[in-house]
Amino acid sequence: MKVQDHAQAAAQFIKDEERTDWHDETLWFVRKKRDLAAHGIPEWEQLREWASQIKDHTLSNLSHYLESFEQKATANGIRVHWAADGEEHNRIVHQIIADHDLKRIVKSKSMLTEECHLNEYLIQKGISVVDTDLGERIVQLRKEAPSHIVLPAIHLKKQDVSDTFHDFLDTEKGNNDPQYLTEAARQHLRDYFIASELAITGVNFAIAETGGFVVCTNEGNADMGAHTANVHIACMGIEKIIPKAEHLGVFLRLLARSATGQPVTTYSSHFHRPREGQEMHLVIVDNGRTRQLGRADFRNSLKCIRCAACFNTCPVYRRSGGHSYHTAVAGPIGSILNPNLDMKANADLPFASTLCGSCSNVCPVKIDIHEQLYKWRQVIVQAGYAPVSKKLGMEGMAAVLSSPALYHFSGKMGRTTLKYAPFLVNNGFNPWYKQRDMPAPPAESFGEWYQKNRS
Amino acid sequence: MNSRDRILQATAENQPAQRDLPVIDFERLIRYDEPAVVFEQVLTKIGGQLVRVKNLEEVKNRFGEEDQEKFCVDVIDCTEEDRLKIKAWKATDLALLHTLYIKGSFGVAENSAVWVDELAMVNRLLPFICEHLFIVLEEKEIVPTMHHAYQKTDVNRTGFGSFIAGPSKTADIEQSLVIGAHGPRSLTIYLIEKDSL
């Protein structure tokens, strides 16, 4: 099946205008909560600057920090694995599962495992994984992908969740109370936790100085899994490294405030050594990150701490839904990360933006997201992934606009046919005209007026 | 070359020129006249509650008043023998853990997080699997911000430690806040007042 591009999928999403409004308002409310939380910290902008500088420093010494992290983590009794790509990551995880012949596996939220399509890989090997984050469990039961990296089920209404839970968890039909539904999920997932043999978690930060890693959740599901199972596998991209524990002071102040407006997540758990009798594995994944590190214009996308503030503020994301981005990480940050993973398949994403710049302003590590969107557009066009019609249109427009004579001629003709501005042709086939009127063409251009009145 | 070496080599080749670490100037940080008051305000907002107590004795008495029909555990100053027993408990043993009393090392005013490490937990699962969590905290151990918090402890002193801020929660269904996701349904901080020490 051909994946719809962003514009097509977004148009589909917007057809249900009431739901689109709800989606927009709900995420805008999260943005407002973020603003309120940030306003409570007078040094907020300074914090962003520090966070950005720490990440810049880390990227400039990443190989050193990775090695020192590995050494410390190994000394701590953590088994460190390295995966060049998603396939190798999946193979490593599967191997650990197979070595122990384990069946009962729980997983807390990890966008990296989504990026690598771990669940699908393991299903092919006959292994099923239970996602334990409530939002992720909801979408897993519905056989959908998360639509938001922090709020995975934000595209769903409570009646959708109620229907799903009625089908799978035998809850009362039509009971849409979030409290009731969450309680049902708690009971359902508790059984999996108690019985779990292996837990997979993501990693929010990995500390080079101490060889430990930090996992942040509100639900407590990462901890419930990691502390019940005898084997814990944590998966991280190479960019999760920070130099020292003290730097967490900066990042943990920013992360939850930027994400949901909370002062901090309920749990910020620091894992340094496996508990007695436990095996702890850590898989460090490249999957295109070293390539991105080499792209001067795009490397600082690797500073991302996955707070999703750019999703919540993005007027396009709010009105098109996460699935329209057809990738594990949607939203503005996804649109600058995904072309690095597959430029052709994700050529539409950098264009799914008005370049309004709000994303860069909320970013807690000051990634110049909207400027990178602009730059990716250039790279994608140069690589030949622009539609032919667009290319021809642009060449025509450039020819007219490069020549005053042609411009003035087209202008005269154009104000009735409006040809030179291709988005303004007055007919039913033109996307401009579908839901918008054209400006009324004036009798004369400013240039013509000026000629008569000033020269 | 294996993946490890390839990744490290590619990283070394592609990483940009040296950028310096910033100096975190503590003079720039928010100050609170009364950190404990802020701590309580924030805690209340995120669904926790604070009870001021005079001393540990009072906490012990309160533990004695908990419903003894339920599975209640107090890991504050427990004996070595108890520690060994508690440590050995598995998830199946703890499935019905109702109440847990535990000691927090220090708290953070700006977000009401409390640092609890493995030494205090005895068993890592306890503070996450219990239904109701009670953390004892000394008022004098409240610092203003997370920057100060990381100066208070070496995070790798024990194999595991967590900042715990409020009861577990989720808003994954229509952004409606529900307290009691997978972890505790309630969190109470017993704050041992400064003056009473």
Add this chain to the structure above:
Amino acid sequence: MKVALFIPCYVDQFYPKAAIATLELLEKFGLEVSYPKNQTCCGQPMANSGFEHLTKGCNNLFVQNFLGYDYIVCPSGSCVMHIKDHLHTEENEAAAQDIRTKVYELTEFLVDVLKIEKLEASFPHKVGLHQSCHGQRGLKLSQMTELMAEPFSKPGHLLSMVNGLELVELDRKDECCGFGGTFCVTEEAVSVKMGKDRVLDHERNGAEYITAGDLSCLMHMEGILKRRGSKVKIIHIAEILNHHLS
């Protein structure tokens, strides 16, 4: 002071009144303003679509037209931002770099260069101010709601000097209208939905007019207003500031 007027292509063709108001306004402040007549476009429509490599002709033309002025003033934040950020020319790069420092958006020129403190303008209407993203976030004409910093607004400051004008409070002070250049046709559904939501915010809060420093945003919103048969009208900020001035 040698001042050149830079009128973006679509303003020249579709909104000459805004260009005339800009010229008249500058003249009222005693400036001698030239309008280089061979100007066309800043090249942004191509560049923002990923075709920056096709903007050489526009860039060369821009440098030829605007070389040697002290100030280049333009009633569009978006075009000014594009020139400031992206003007290059192989023919005379030093001149391009120089021009990048001399180009001003109209309200920024009035506030920062002319330091206008008084206007003899009146516009007795309820007006909603649309913050065009490129002017606001790109040129920092107004403080941005995302940042934890002191509020200010150059267009707002100027509008506060207009007699009788009542600025309406919006629910979302600085949300994008969804025009976005070719975005408005390639992402038609999202673009229109954004525009509708923006227009509704102004309507809900009682605006009779929506004003902005960028006609691209206004053209998009006007298209939606007209199609919906709304009574709300659009007007470029230069037309308000120039109202009753003569």
